[in-house]
Amino acid sequence: MTGRIRRGNLDLVLEPGETALEGLLRGGAAVPSSCRAGACQACMLRAVSGDPGPLAQQGLAPALREQGWFLSCMSRPTGELVIEEGPPPAIGASIAAVTEIGPAIVRVRLEPDEDLSYRPGQYVQLIQGDQVRAYSLASSPAEGRALELHVRVHRQGRMSRWLAAAEPGTRVGLRGPAGACFYTEGRPEQPLLLVGTGTGLAPLRGIVHDARRRGHTGPIALIHGARDAAGFYLVDELKGMVDGPGNFRYVRCAMSGEPSEELEIGDLTQVTLRLFPSLKGWRVFLCGSPDRVNALKKQCFLRGAGLKDISADAFLTAEMPPPVRARARGA
Amino acid sequence: MTSLYDELGGAVAIDAAVDIFYRKVMADELLAPFFDDVDMERQAAKQKAFLTMVTGGPAHYTGRDMRRAHAHLVAEGIGDAHFDAVVGHLAGTLKELGVTDDKIARVGALAESVRNDVLNRDPAV
Numbered sequence: 277m278t279g280r281i282r283r284g285n286l287d288l289v290l291e292p293g294e295t296a297l298e299g300l301l302r303g304g305a306a307v308p309s310s311c312r313a314g315a316c317q318a319c320m321l322r323a324v325s326g327d328p329g330p331l332a333q334q335g336l337a338p339a340l341r342e343q344g345w346f347l348s349c350m351s352r353p354t355g356e357l358v359i360e361e362g363p364p365p366a367i368g369a370s371i372a373a374v375t376e377i378g379p380a381i382v383r384v385r386l387e388p389d390e391d392l393s394y395r396p397g398q399y400v401q402l403i404q405g406d407q408v409r410a411y412s413l414a415s416s417p418a419e420g421r422a423l424e425l426h427v428r429v430h431r432q433g434r435m436s437r438w439l440a441a442a443e444p445g446t447r448v449g450l451r452g453p454a455g456a457c458f459y460t461e462g463r464p465e466q467p468l469l470l471v472g473t474g475t476g477l478a479p480l481r482g483i484v485h486d487a488r489r490r491g492h493t494g495p496i497a498l499i500h501g502a503r504d505a506a507g508f509y510l511v512d513e514l515k516g517m518v519d520g521p522g523n524f525r526y527v528r529c530a531m532s533g534e535p536s537e538e539l540e541i542g543d544l545t546q547v548t549l550r551l552f553p554s555l556k557g558w559r560v561f562l563c564g565s566p567d568r569v570n571a572l573k574k575q576c577f578l579r580g581a582g583l584k585d586i587s588a589d590a591f592l593t594a595e596m597p598p599p600v601r602a603r604a605r606g607a
Numbered sequence: 608m609t610s611l612y613d614e615l616g617g618a619v620a621i622d623a624a625v626d627i628f629y630r631k632v633m634a635d636e637l638l639a640p641f642f643d644d645v646d647m648e649r650q651a652a653k654q655k656a657f658l659t660m661v662t663g664g665p666a667h668y669t670g671r672d673m674r675r676a677h678a679h680l681v682a683e684g685i686g687d688a689h690f691d692a693v694v695g696h697l698a699g700t701l702k703e704l705g706v707t708d709d710k711i712a713r714v715g716a717l718a719e720s721v722r723n724d725v726l727n728r729d730p731a732v
C-alpha cells in the first residue's frame with residue numbers, strides 16, 4: 277500500500293520511493309531540513325498516529341521515540357501517517373557561568389536538566405521568555421553534560437545582552453540540537469578545511485576537537501575571518517594546537533590591517549582560495565554570515581569539493597534585519 | 608534493454624555525476640546565470656532529476672512537464688545554443704565517468720527527443 281501523509285490542511289499520497297519530507301515539501305509545507313540522511317535531525321516531526329517506518333526513528337532518544345518523534349527524511353510510511361504541526365519540545369537548563377573570552381564575546385556555560393545528545397558543530401535554540409535564538413555549541417558531549425556557547429554581545433541584541441548579564445542559576449529553555457555541520461567518521465585521512473567568521477569559530481573549533489578525538493589523521497586547516505585584528509579570539513588556544521600533535525594549520529584573515537606572518541589581509545573567500553587552490557577530495561565546513569558562507573560554498577565547489585562534502589551553517593547576527601528565509605541567529 | 612541509469616549504478620552514480628555536471632555548468636558563462644542559485648542543494652536536486660531522466664532512470668516527466676519547467680527560462684532567452692551546451696556538458700560528464708561513446712550517444716538521443724519541449728517550441732518547427 278502506498279503511504280499517505282496528513283498534516284494540518286495538507287493531505288497527500290506519497291509517490292513511490294518518496295519520503296515523508298519530500299512529500300511535505302512537494303505539498304508546500306515549510307519543514308526545515310538539512311542533511312536529508314537521518315543525521316542532523318533538523319527535519320524531526322511528531323506522528324500523532326500511524327507508523328513512520330523503521331528507519332525513521334533510528335538514533336532518536338527512547339523518550340522521543342515514545343512520543344512519536346521521527347526523522348521525516350528517513351520516513352517512508354506504508355499506511356496513513358498523521359503529523360503534528362508545531363515545533364519540537366524544549367528542555368530546561370540553568371546558566372552556570374558567563375565569562376568574557378574576547379572583545380564583546382562571552383562564553384555561556386549551561387547545565388541542562390537532562391543529557392542532550394548532540395555532535396560538536398550543531399546548534400541549539402535558546403529560549404528566554406518570548407525570545408528564541410540559535411547558538412552553536414562550542415562544547416563536546418565527551419567533556420560532560422554541560423553545554424558551552426560563544427555569544428557575541430550586540431549593542432542592540434536583546435538576547436545577547438541579557439545573557440551577558442545573567443546571574444548563575446538563571447533558567448532558560450533549550451530546543452535541539454539541529455544542524456548538519458559536524459564531523460562524520462569513515463574517512464580519517466581526508467583533508468579538512470574549516471572556514472568561519474566571527475563566533476562561527478565556536479562550532480568549527482568543536483569540529484576540530486571532535487575529528488581529532490575520533491582519530492582523524494588527515495591534515496586539518498582552520499581559517500578564522502574577522503573585520504580587523506581585534507576580532508579574533510581563542511588565538512592562544514588555537515596556536516597551541518598547531519604546535520601539538522597532528523597536522524593542524526591555523527590562519528587568521530582580517531579584512532583590513534597590516535599583513536604579517538600571522539595575519540592574512542583581504543577578502544576571506546579570496547584568501548581561502550589562494551591558500552587552497554584545489555579542494556578536490558576535501559571535506560569543507562563553513563560557518564558564519566550568509567553572504568560569506570554562500571560565496572565560499574560556491575567557490576569551494578568550483579575548486580573541486582563535492583557538494584555532499586561541504587557542510588555549511590549560515591547565520592545572521594542580531595544586528596542585521598533577518599531576510600525572509602534565513603534563521604535569526606546569535607552565534 | 609536495461610537503462611544506462613542502471614548500468615551506471617543507479618542513484619549513487621547519478622550523485623557523482625551531479626557534482627561533475629553542475630561544476631561544468633557553473634563554469635560555463637553562457638549557462639551559469641540560469642543555474643546560479645543560492646540554494647545549491649535545491650539546484651543539485653533539479654539536476655539529479657535531469658540526469659536521472661536523460662539516463663533513462665526513474666523520473667516521471669512528460670513533455671508537458673518539460674515545457675512548464677523551462678518556460679520561464681525560454682522567456683529569459685534560452686535557445687538552441689544553451690541546449691547544445693547542456694548536452695555537451697552532459698556528454699563530457701559521462702565521459703569523465705568512463706561511459707563508452709555508444710552509450711553517450713544513446714543519452715544524447717534521449718536528450719535530443721525533448722529539445723522542442725524544453726525550448727517550448729512547436730514540434731513541427
Ligand code: HEM
Pocket residue numbers: 638641642653654656657660661668676677680685689690691693694718719721722725
Ligand atoms: C536535455 C534537455 C533537458 C532536460 C531533459 C531537462 C530536464 C530538466 C528537469 C527534469 C528539471 C527539473 C524540473 C523540476 O523537477 O522542477 C530541469 C530544471 C531546470 N533546467 Fe532543464 N533540462 C534540459 C535542458 C535545459 C537547458 C538547455 C537549460 C538552459 C539553461 C536548462 C535549465 C534548467 C534550469 C535552470 C532548471 C531549474 C529550474 C528551477 O530552478 O526551477 N535545462 N530540467
